[in-house]
Amino acid sequence: MAPLNEDQLENIRNERKIQIMRAALKVFAANGFKLTKISLIAKEAGISHGLVYHYFKSKEEVLHESLEWAMELNETKKYLNELSEMAISPLEKIHNFTKFALSSSKYESSDIFRIIQHLEHTEDVPSHILEFTKNVGMMYVEFFIPIFIEGQEAGEIIQENPEELVGLFLTIISGVMADDPDYWHENMDHKISIFLRMITTR
Known part of the structure; x- marks a missing residue:
């Protein structure tokens, strides 16, 4: 058997590192x-x-x-970019994101949310890790605040502080993803519509 060349060795090292990181996400979550x-x-x-x-x-x-x-691989960033370009109402964007988030939560996404929730209630976490998770959260907040404001102007979203509404919305989704999202998979659109009534005018 011929010895492995440097490229083959590097591929093996990368695969092993990914194997460890994927396992780590599960264990930390x-x-x-x-x-x-x-x-x-x-x-x-x-x-x-x-x-x-x-x-x-x-x-x-x-x-x-x-x-x-995991965040680099996570499809959420790509999806948010696509969602921002869609010619649909603010409420439809919120509904579509909710469906995407709950549908994709079987993979690394749910582990990320569970880890972030753990870290928010843990002392002595290194500051650079907390800073990273804070930035992840801010990515969602900064994306949704303009959509919520647009929804309020269109009469779709209730007239409350948009930052608080976005925080409430994301906290609940995080909680579902960090727990067991299987309940949502049957009649998902109907259940999401009921869930979104807490922020909508109808």
């Missing part, structure tokens, strides 16, 4: 930051404890790089 140990991540990834340290210096580094990797 299930256990939170404080209760997660490198040994749990290694077990989930099906590798040795020591091999994790070949790719990451610490638990904190695993978490930060895993979140960055």
Whole structure:
């Protein structure tokens, strides 16, 4: 058997690192930051404890790089760009995003939301990790505030502080994604319409 060349070795290293990060997201989402140990991540990834340290210096580094990797892969950014270009009403944009978020929550998206919720209630989390998760949240807030204001001007959204309405809307969606979204998958459009009545005028 011929020895592997440098490109093949690099591909193997990248695949192994992704294997670890995917496992880490699951473990951090299930256990939170404080209760997660490198040994749990290694077990989930099906590798040795020591091999994790070949790719990451610490638990904190695993978490930060895993979140960055997941957000880069996450389809949400792409979808938000597409949604902003759609010639539909503000309420339809909100409805479509809600459906997208709850439909895609089987993958890394739900782990990201669960981890962020854990971190919001955890002490001694490194500041750069908190800053990253804060920026993730602000991405959604900054996208939706203009849509909510447009919806208010069109008479679709109730006349309350738009920033508070967006915060409430995103908090509830985060809670659903962090829990068990299976309930929403049957008759999803109808259930989302009921859910959105908390912010709509009809």
